[in-house]
Amino acid sequence: MSPYAQPPNKCGAVADHNGYLPGEQPTGMNESTLCHPIIDGELLLIRKQRGLGEGNLVGPGGKVEDGETAMEAARREVREELRVEATGVEKRGEFGFHFRDDTPDDDSMYVHVFTADGIEGTPQATEEAVPEWHTAEDLPYDEMWVDDRIWMPHMLDGQTFTGTFVLTDEGDAMHRYEMDLGVDF
């Protein structure tokens, strides 16, 4: 069964009813988070120091651990990566990220996307992350995951969304995507 809600509006390329093509349904679910503090038109991102997406500019986030909700995980990851407390955290989206060329889709990532309207404390660099503030209207998308330029403007616009993004195995190019806006969580 798809983890996605059924949204009213659609945009992007068309796949099947849940955004998957035959054979793409994830066989394992790596559940993860992204949390984006947006304060006075500035977006708090991290320069990722290790793991998936190392070197990319990305929202703080990471795996959902056993026994915690996605929102708890999102807040914990901000705390661990930047040593600040995120406040006013709201769920904004859910994405399936699939990495495939000709290989079976067994390394999919299911990501819960949040925003925060404040932070308590001053972001600090850690082993995992170096904080960077960027003007929300002028983000350096060429330093970010290839799909971020598609969905992040909707997040910054205050929209909610679900989406499916099929990337190459290396994650450096996108085969296709489907995205739905105006989703209730």
Ligand SMILES: Nc1nc2c([nH]c(=O)n2[C@H]2C[C@H](O)[C@@H](COP(=O)(O)OP(=O)(O)OP(=O)(O)O)O2)c(=O)[nH]1
């Ligand atoms: N912005 C953006 N983030 C992505 C994309 N794909 C993708 O996995 N991520 C994020 C979601 C997660 O925050 C992170 C990878 O998940 P992960 O659970 O391996 O995170 P991690 O390496 O930090 O692991 P950990 O902190 O839980 O140990 O990268 C993408 O296309 N765009």
